[in-house]
Amino acid sequence: MADAMTLSSDLSDQYREHFESQLLTYAVQATRKAEFGQKAPLPKGVGSKQISFFKYGAPTDTQIADLTNTSAAETLSGSGSGDAYNPIDVFSTTGGSADSGVRQLSLAKVTATLQQIGQVVVISDVLNNTEFLNSLAQATKTNGEDAALKCDNIVKAELCNSTVPTGSSDTEGGSTMFAGTNISLTNDASGARALPVTTASDVLDVVTQLRINRAPEINGGYVSIAAPQVLRDVMRDSDWLNAATRSNVGALYNGEVGSLYGVRFVEDTNPFRCGSGSAGAIGGVDDIDTEDSEGVAFCTFFLGGEAFGVPALSGDSPMSPSIQIVDTPDKKDPLNQVVTVGFKTMYTAKRLTDAYFMRLFSTAGFSGL
Numbered sequence: 044m045a046d047a048m049t050l051s052s053d054l055s056d057q058y059r060e061h062f063e064s065q066l067l068t069y070a071v072q073a074t075r076k077a078e079f080g081q082k083a084p085l086p087k088g089v090g091s092k093q094i095s096f097f098k099y100g101a102p103t104d105t106q107i108a109d110l111t112n113t114s115a116a117e118t119l120s121g122s123g124s125g126d127a128y129n130p131i132d133v134f135s136t137t138g139g140s141a142d143s144g145v146r147q148l149s150l151a152k153v154t155a156t157l158q159q160i161g162q163v164v165v166i167s168d169v170l171n172n173t174e175f176l177n178s179l180a181q182a183t184k185t186n187g188e189d190a191a192l193k194c195d196n197i198v199k200a201e202l203c204n205s206t207v208p209t210g211s212s213d214t215e216g217g218s219t220m221f222a223g224t225n226i227s228l229t230n231d232a233s234g235a236r237a238l239p240v241t242t243a244s245d246v247l248d249v250v251t252q253l254r255i256n257r258a259p260e261i262n263g264g265y266v267s268i269a270a271p272q273v274l275r276d277v278m279r280d281s282d283w284l285n286a287a288t289r290s291n292v293g294a295l296y297n298g299e300v301g302s303l304y305g306v307r308f309v310e311d312t313n314p315f316r317c318g319s320g321s322a323g324a325i326g327g328v329d330d331i332d333t334e335d336s337e338g339v340a341f342c343t344f345f346l347g348g349e350a351f352g353v354p355a356l357s358g359d360s361p362m363s364p365s366i367q368i369v370d371t372p373d374k375k376d377p378l379n380q381v382v383t384v385g386f387k388t389m390y391t392a393k394r395l396t397d398a399y400f401m402r403l404f405s406t407a408g409f410s411g412l
Contacts, residue, residue, distance in 0.1 A: 062179060062366050063365060063366045065183050065184070066186055066187045066190070066366055067187070067356055068187070069183070069184050069186075069187025069188055069190075069191065070187045070194065070356060070364065072191075073187070073188050073191035073195075074191040074194050074198075075297070075298060075311045076195055076198040076199060076344070077194060077198050077353045077392070078296060079266050079350075080198070080351045080352050080353040081096055081348075081349055081395060082353065082354070083095060083096050083353075083354060084360065085157070085354050085355065085356075085360035085363055085389055086157075086360060086362060087360050092156055092389070093156060094154065094156075094354055094391060095152050095153070095154050096153045096155070096352035096393055096395055097150055097151065097153070098150070098151045098349065098395050099149060099151075099349075100149030100150075100151075101257070106146040153352070153393060153395055155352070155391045155392070155393035156391060157354070157362070157389040157390065157391045158389065158390060159388070160190070160193055160194075160389075160390055161386055161388065162189060162190075162385060162386065163367075164185050164385070165381050165382075165383055166179070166182055166381060167380065167381060168378075168380045168381065178382075179368070179382075183384065186366075186386040187386075190364070190388065192313065193390075194390050195313050196313070197391065197392050198353060199314075199315050201351065201393065201394055202315075202344060202392075202394065202400065203315045203342060218252060218256075218397070218400075218402070219402045219403075220245070220252070220401060220402070221403070221404050222239045222240060222245045222404065222406075223405075238340055238404060238406040239405065239406065240276040240405055240407055241269075241273050241276050242276070242277070242280050243277065243280040243281075243282030243303060243304070246277065246303055246306060249345045249403055250265060250305060250345070252401055253399070253400075256347075257398075258348070258396075258398065258399040259347050259348035259349055259399065260305075261346065261347065261348045262295055264302065264305045265305060265307070265345055265347055266296070266346045267309065267343060267345050268311045268314075268344040268346065269309070269311060269314070269341075270310075270314035270341050270407070271312065272341060272407035272408075273314075273405060274300060274308060274310055275409050276405075276407055276408050276409075277303070277308070278300070278301070279408075283303055286303065314341055314343070315341070315342035315344075316342070317342070317404075339406065339407070340404050340406060341404070341405055341406070343402070343403045343404075344400060345402075346399075346400045347399040347400060348399065349396055349399055350395060350396055350400035351394050351395055351400070352393045353390070353391070353392050353393075354390055356388065356390075362388065363388065364387070365386065365387060365388070366386055367383075367384075367386065367387065368382065368383070368385075369382065369383045370382040370383075
């Protein structure tokens with residue numbers, strides 16, 4: 044029998060780089076929510092577990108000067124001699140006095156703590172002897188898809204704070220709305236069954252609130268991350284059928300299915316869900332076993348720009364995703380019967396501006412098979 048191909052003797056650095064690139068590709072393609080967050084590079088310094096995101100100040104007109112007013116012009120020029128306006132003359136460490144025409148750039152730093160994640164996929168010696176490269180490619184794909192799911196769950200938990208809302212709004216980050224009317228579910232024994240399905244009218248309500256909040260757009264509009272069950276209801280609405288722009292014409296994002304009222308809808312098979320529960324609550328967080336006649340509450344995200352931040356997985360940081368392949372015997376595998384293909388990286392998610400995203404809770408009309 045021919046010797047098995049081993050990483051140490053037969054696999055070049057180019058192959059290693061190829062599989063690390065594939066790992067990153069699988070992870071990025073399968074992650075829906077992170078695509079729409081502010082990206083920050085992973086730290087390059089060894090030992091640092093903090094990552095920084097930045098928020099700019101909201102628009103304001105309090106520092107705008109009336110340059111046509113004589114007294115203001117004289118104040119701005121510093122002498123009243125008709126010299127050209129020089130903002131440096133009135134600049135101060137506080138950004139100038141009111142109406143001075145000088146606004147200091149406001150930049151707030153928000154930090155988050157990274158967590159290290161990783162796993163190992165085991166390849167048997169039988170596969171190693173026959174289909175090593177194919178097995179290595181499949182193990183890389185498995186790691187990449189699993190990493191994407193983990194990262195997506197981290198983002199989901201941060202946006203919802205893993206909290207089931209009990210009223211028309213809550214304090215857990217982001218504004219919360221319910222399909223239909225903004226009913227309170229507190230002490231509602233029927234739980235999620237009290238919620239209607241999402242309609243085009245609900246979408247318009249959410250967009251209106253984002254506009255009121257002056258949430259910045261993402262590539263010219265807002266983005267909704269919605270479960271297939273929720274999208275089914277929206278796409279059956281007459282407003283969608285009459286007015287929506289259906290993809291794939293002009294689609295910008297993976298999983299995009301169409302747009303309505305300036306919102307691009309992206310299908311998400313890893314939504315935040317709540318079970319039907321009992322009196323006083325919608326139910327358990329991410330309860331995936333209640334998609335039955337009792338109904339289930341889905342959380343649909345509507346995102347503006349700069350709502351949250353995530354690490355940029357690509358880059359030259361030592362914390363970037365990396366492949367670890369072990370193909371030598373040790374005391375736990377003295378007969379060298381397995382090859383392990385693992386990955387590790389650092390990840391986190393952080394809400395930046397709660398007013399720039401909305402959460403819409405609804406049930407769904409699809410009952411399943």
